[in-house]
Amino acid sequence: MDKDVRLSQDTSHPARSQAQETTSVSSQSPPLPQGGGEGGGGGHVSEIDPGLLPINWPKHVKYLVDYEYHPSISASVLDLVQGRRRKLSERTKNHATGGGLESKKDPSDEKKEWEEEEDRSELEVEYDDIPLGHAIAGYLPSVPLSSRLGALPPVSAMDLSSSLLAAVNLADPQPTIAFSPAVSAPRASLSSPSSIPDPSLLSSTTSLDQSTSLTTQQQRPPPYEIRLITGPPTHPVLGSYGLFATKNLRPGCHLLDYISLVVPDEHADPDSDHTLYLSNDLNLDASAHGNHGRFVNDFRGIRTQSQGPNVGWDLYRDEETGQVRMGCKVLKFIRKGEEIVCTYGKAYWKSRGVPVEGEEWEDGWDTDLEDGKDVPSDIND
Numbered sequence: 001m002d003k004d005v006r007l008s009q010d011t012s013h014p015a016r017s018q019a020q021e022t023t024s025v026s027s028q029s030p031p032l033p034q035g036g037g038e039g040g041g042g043g044h045v046s047e048i049d050p051g052l053l054p055i056n057w058p059k060h061v062k063y064l065v066d067y068e069y070h071p072s073i074s075a076s077v078l079d080l081v082q083g084r085r086r087k088l089s090e091r092t093k094n095h096a097t098g099g100g101l102e103s104k105k106d107p108s109d110e111k112k113e114w115e116e117e118e119d120r121s122e123l124e125v126e127y128d129d130i131p132l133g134h135a136i137a138g139y140l141p142s143v144p145l146s147s148r149l150g151a152l153p154p155v156s157a158m159d160l161s162s163s164l165l166a167a168v169n170l171a172d173p174q175p176t177i178a179f180s181p182a183v184s185a186p187r188a189s190l191s192s193p194s195s196i197p198d199p200s201l202l203s204s205t206t207s208l209d210q211s212t213s214l215t216t217q218q219q220r221p222p223p224y225e226i227r228l229i230t231g232p233p234t235h236p237v238l239g240s241y242g243l244f245a246t247k248n249l250r251p252g253c254h255l256l257d258y259i260s261l262v263v264p265d266e267h268a269d270p271d272s273d274h275t276l277y278l279s280n281d282l283n284l285d286a287s288a289h290g291n292h293g294r295f296v297n298d299f300r301g302i303r304t305q306s307q308g309p310n311v312g313w314d315l316y317r318d319e320e321t322g323q324v325r326m327g328c329k330v331l332k333f334i335r336k337g338e339e340i341v342c343t344y345g346k347a348y349w350k351s352r353g354v355p356v357e358g359e360e361w362e363d364g365w366d367t368d369l370e371d372g373k374d375v376p377s378d379i380n381d
């Protein structure tokens, strides 16, 4: 499990305990602007006609689903991986022909050295040679735009990982995968802070899943939803948002991927509140472009130190596509209604002057992942 998740912005962290009272996110928001996209400009959403946005589509829902289902997202990740492969093969060629400075070292030795020196996983190293600039990391079903706007395609036609299916399978033996229609924003809003959901639009009592069903009646919601946290008063992020289980979840399930921009350190926004460490000098920043993953709070003040987080972030490779993604894995039995929380890491809190007890990663935190662990009696899948 990746223990070195770091997020970056100042925050207060009253160390308090236990909180689950919440209010679901609103669908009450002004209609989205129709039209007005740049179109064809090479941006991440330029090929999608903003005029196709459903009327009354809540602004925050647009924001959330937009990047999850944008066709360029997985391509970008693939580009990263391919970029690295290309560079490695160039090195190999140089080595073979005896040309260039790089040829003094065998590329596979070099790769090994990086891993040993920095104790980094092979998957982290995979990102080393991506071209600088922004790319998007994430995962999305690769279905044609037309089918996303019309009838739902059969599950088999969607590029969904089996682990996600497993998560959905928990509560439903014959699941229809949650599927949101493709929507888009004018390109300008993708690169401006205005694409961040306006908290004032996220304040009433309708859940995100209900609002997405405005246009996709057949869809099953994913096993989690974003909720506004209104209590109990001890909750450390009252008035802000969190991710909550809408079904009982078992340890070992892959819940979702962290979808965001991949940002090199030198381009990282120091004020971003939604940055996750990816590898070496790369960060996943979901402050402007992200999915549900950006709403996962730190467990401190919500669960005890010995309970720890109930999910963890870790890189994994999708065997089908070869993509490397940041996945969220369930560590504990999570009951329907429970908040889904991870650890941001001690460094995160230290940098904010918040004392944090215990180890970076406590021994008991992932023991529910062990084979043969009894299912708690109140979990009836």
Ligand SMILES: C[S@@+](CC[C@H](N)C(=O)[O-])C[C@H]1O[C@@H](n2cnc3c(N)ncnc32)[C@H](O)[C@@H]1O
Binding pocket: 007, 008, 009, 010, 011, 012, 013, 014, 236, 237, 240, 241, 242, 273, 274, 294, 295, 296, 297, 298, 299, 300, 301, 302
């Ligand atoms: C990735 S966001 C989490 C989602 C956030 N609550 C929201 O509504 O956007 C990270 C920010 O949430 C807040 N946060 C998350 N967990 C917290 C905790 N246990 N105690 C205090 N603040 C927390 C901090 O402000 C942190 O910088």
